[in-house]
Amino acid sequence: MxxxxxxxxxxxxxxxxxxxxxxxxxxxxxxxxxxxxxxxxxxxxxxxxxxxxxxxxxxxxxxxxxxxxxxxxxxxxxxxxxxGSGSTEKVGTIVLGTVEGDLHDIGKNIFRSMAEAAGFEVYDIGIDQSVSAFIDKIKEVKPQILGMSGVLTLAIDAMKNVVDGLQQEGLKNDLKIIIGGNPVTKEACEHVGADAFTTNAAEGVKICQGWMC
Ligand code: B12
CATH class of the missing domain: 1.10.1240.10 (Methionine synthase domain)
Known part of the structure; x- marks a missing residue:
């Protein structure tokens, strides 16, 4: 190169x-x-x-x-x-958003572009999204995957609130959950109750592809 x-x-x-x-x-x-x-x-x-x-x-x-x-x-x-190469075949559905209190969206947008290029249908609900906004969208479009983004330290707890909310609604077991953004770590992932974490959008797409097999 x-x-x-x-x-x-x-x-x-x-x-x-x-x-x-x-x-x-x-x-x-x-x-x-x-x-x-x-x-x-x-x-x-x-x-x-x-x-x-x-x-x-x-x-x-x-x-x-x-x-x-x-x-x-x-x-x-x-x-x-x-x-991305721009796949035309739809491989799966993702609901994506930046969690409550966090206004950063560049990383989320990069992940969305790459996931769409890989053939995922992505419903991006935007930044600073509440637990109920995530739950409503998930009920509406029934995705296989939920992606949450956040770069502030406080985003980790906001992500956990979404997962707890999904658990209460009985929706968590139907979904794979991936979190991304600067502060996510293995520990954060366990704390949140997500299935996977990454600080790299391309790796995130690979993880999602793996779930669709
Ligand atoms: C640009 C920026 C801003 C811009 C954001 C513009 C925008 N449209 O997003 C603006 C000016 C709005 C901003 C505001 C603030 N910011 Co700011 N910001 C940054 C900065 C410099 C870059 C963030 C970024 O875009 N990184 C590049 C992207 C590509 O990286 P990424 O987000 O990690 O995304 C990648 C992966 O993580 C992954 N990914 C991301 N999301 C997802 C989701 C999924 C599902 C998957 C699979 C993957 C994935 O894919 C991406 C590509 O590989 C960071 C510094 C840093 N080190 O990150 C500070 C930083 C995040 N900001 C910080 C702060 C303090 C603030 C403010 C509080 C400043 C202030 N005093 O007002 C406000 C807070 C506003 C709020 N409530 O959110 C701190 C956070 C501190 C903390 N620990 O909480 C940082 C770390 C700077 C610092 N070192 O102090 N900020």
């Missing part, structure tokens, strides 16, 4: 939008494989971690986070043509 992933991560971390978009345009023009495109998404994700660290240290401010969010959304838009 011609692209230097380290340089890309740095450019995202420095919020150098022109450089990032130019690199991605050149990359897309090389007609890359899906696997190469996923590496590029990962490099962008690492750049966002750099942004988060600089915010933590007080070098970046909320305005920079907002700009970083817009930058990454444009980056993913630029990568869309090469992110």
């Amino acid at each position: 011609a692209m230097d992933l380290k340089v890309l991560t740095e450019a995202v971390g420095e919020l150098d939008e022109d450089k990032v978009l130019e690199m991605l345009e050149d990359f897309v023009a090389t007609n890359p494989t899906e696997e190469e495109a996923q590496k590029v998404v990962n490099a962008c994700q690492q750049g966002m971690a750099v942004v988060g660290d600089l915010f933590d240290k007080g070098e970046y401010f909320v305005g920079d986070l907002i700009f970083a969010g817009e930058l990454l959304s444009s980056a993913i838009e630029a990568l869309k043509p090469v992110i």
Whole structure:
């Protein structure tokens, strides 16, 4: 691959939008494989971690986070043509959303794009969604999979509330549940009562595909 992933991560971390978009345009023009495109998404994700660290240290401010969010959304838009092969056969249904209290949606949107490209029908209910919003959508579309996203520490408890709600409604056993986002770990997954966790959208799609076999 011609692209230097380290340089890309740095450019995202420095919020150098022109450089990032130019690199991605050149990359897309090389007609890359899906696997190469996923590496590029990962490099962008690492750049966002750099942004988060600089915010933590007080070098970046909320305005920079907002700009970083817009930058990454444009980056993913630029990568869309090469992110997935665009399966036409429907392989399964996913209800997806960012949990209550959390407004971050870039990672969720990346997972949605990749899952759709793999042939899943995805019902994305959006950000900051309550337990009842998840339950209502699940009752309506009866998916095989529930995907919950969150990047704030508090998202873990919000995810657990959804799973507890599903349990109370007797809906949990009909579903596979996957959680994603920066703070998810094995421990968080057990605490939440989910079936799987990941901090990588491509891996998340593979897990969902495995459940459909
Ligand atoms: C951009 C950003 C914002 C933007 C979000 C824009 C948007 N549309 O999403 C804005 C400006 C809105 C924002 C606001 C805030 N933010 Co912010 N933000 C970030 C930042 C820099 C990047 C997040 C991101 O997009 N990452 C890139 C994506 C691609 O990664 P990802 O989400 O992990 O997703 C990947 C995987 O996890 C996976 N995935 C994600 N979801 C799912 C779901 C499923 C089902 C699957 C299978 C996979 C999957 O796929 C993705 C691709 O591989 C992070 C830093 C960081 N390290 O994450 C801070 C960060 C998350 N923010 C933080 C904070 C503190 C805030 C604010 C409180 C700031 C403030 N004072 O107002 C507010 C909170 C608002 C709220 N209530 O949610 C903290 C959180 C601290 C904590 N532990 O809770 C962080 C970690 C920064 C930091 N180090 O301090 N933020």
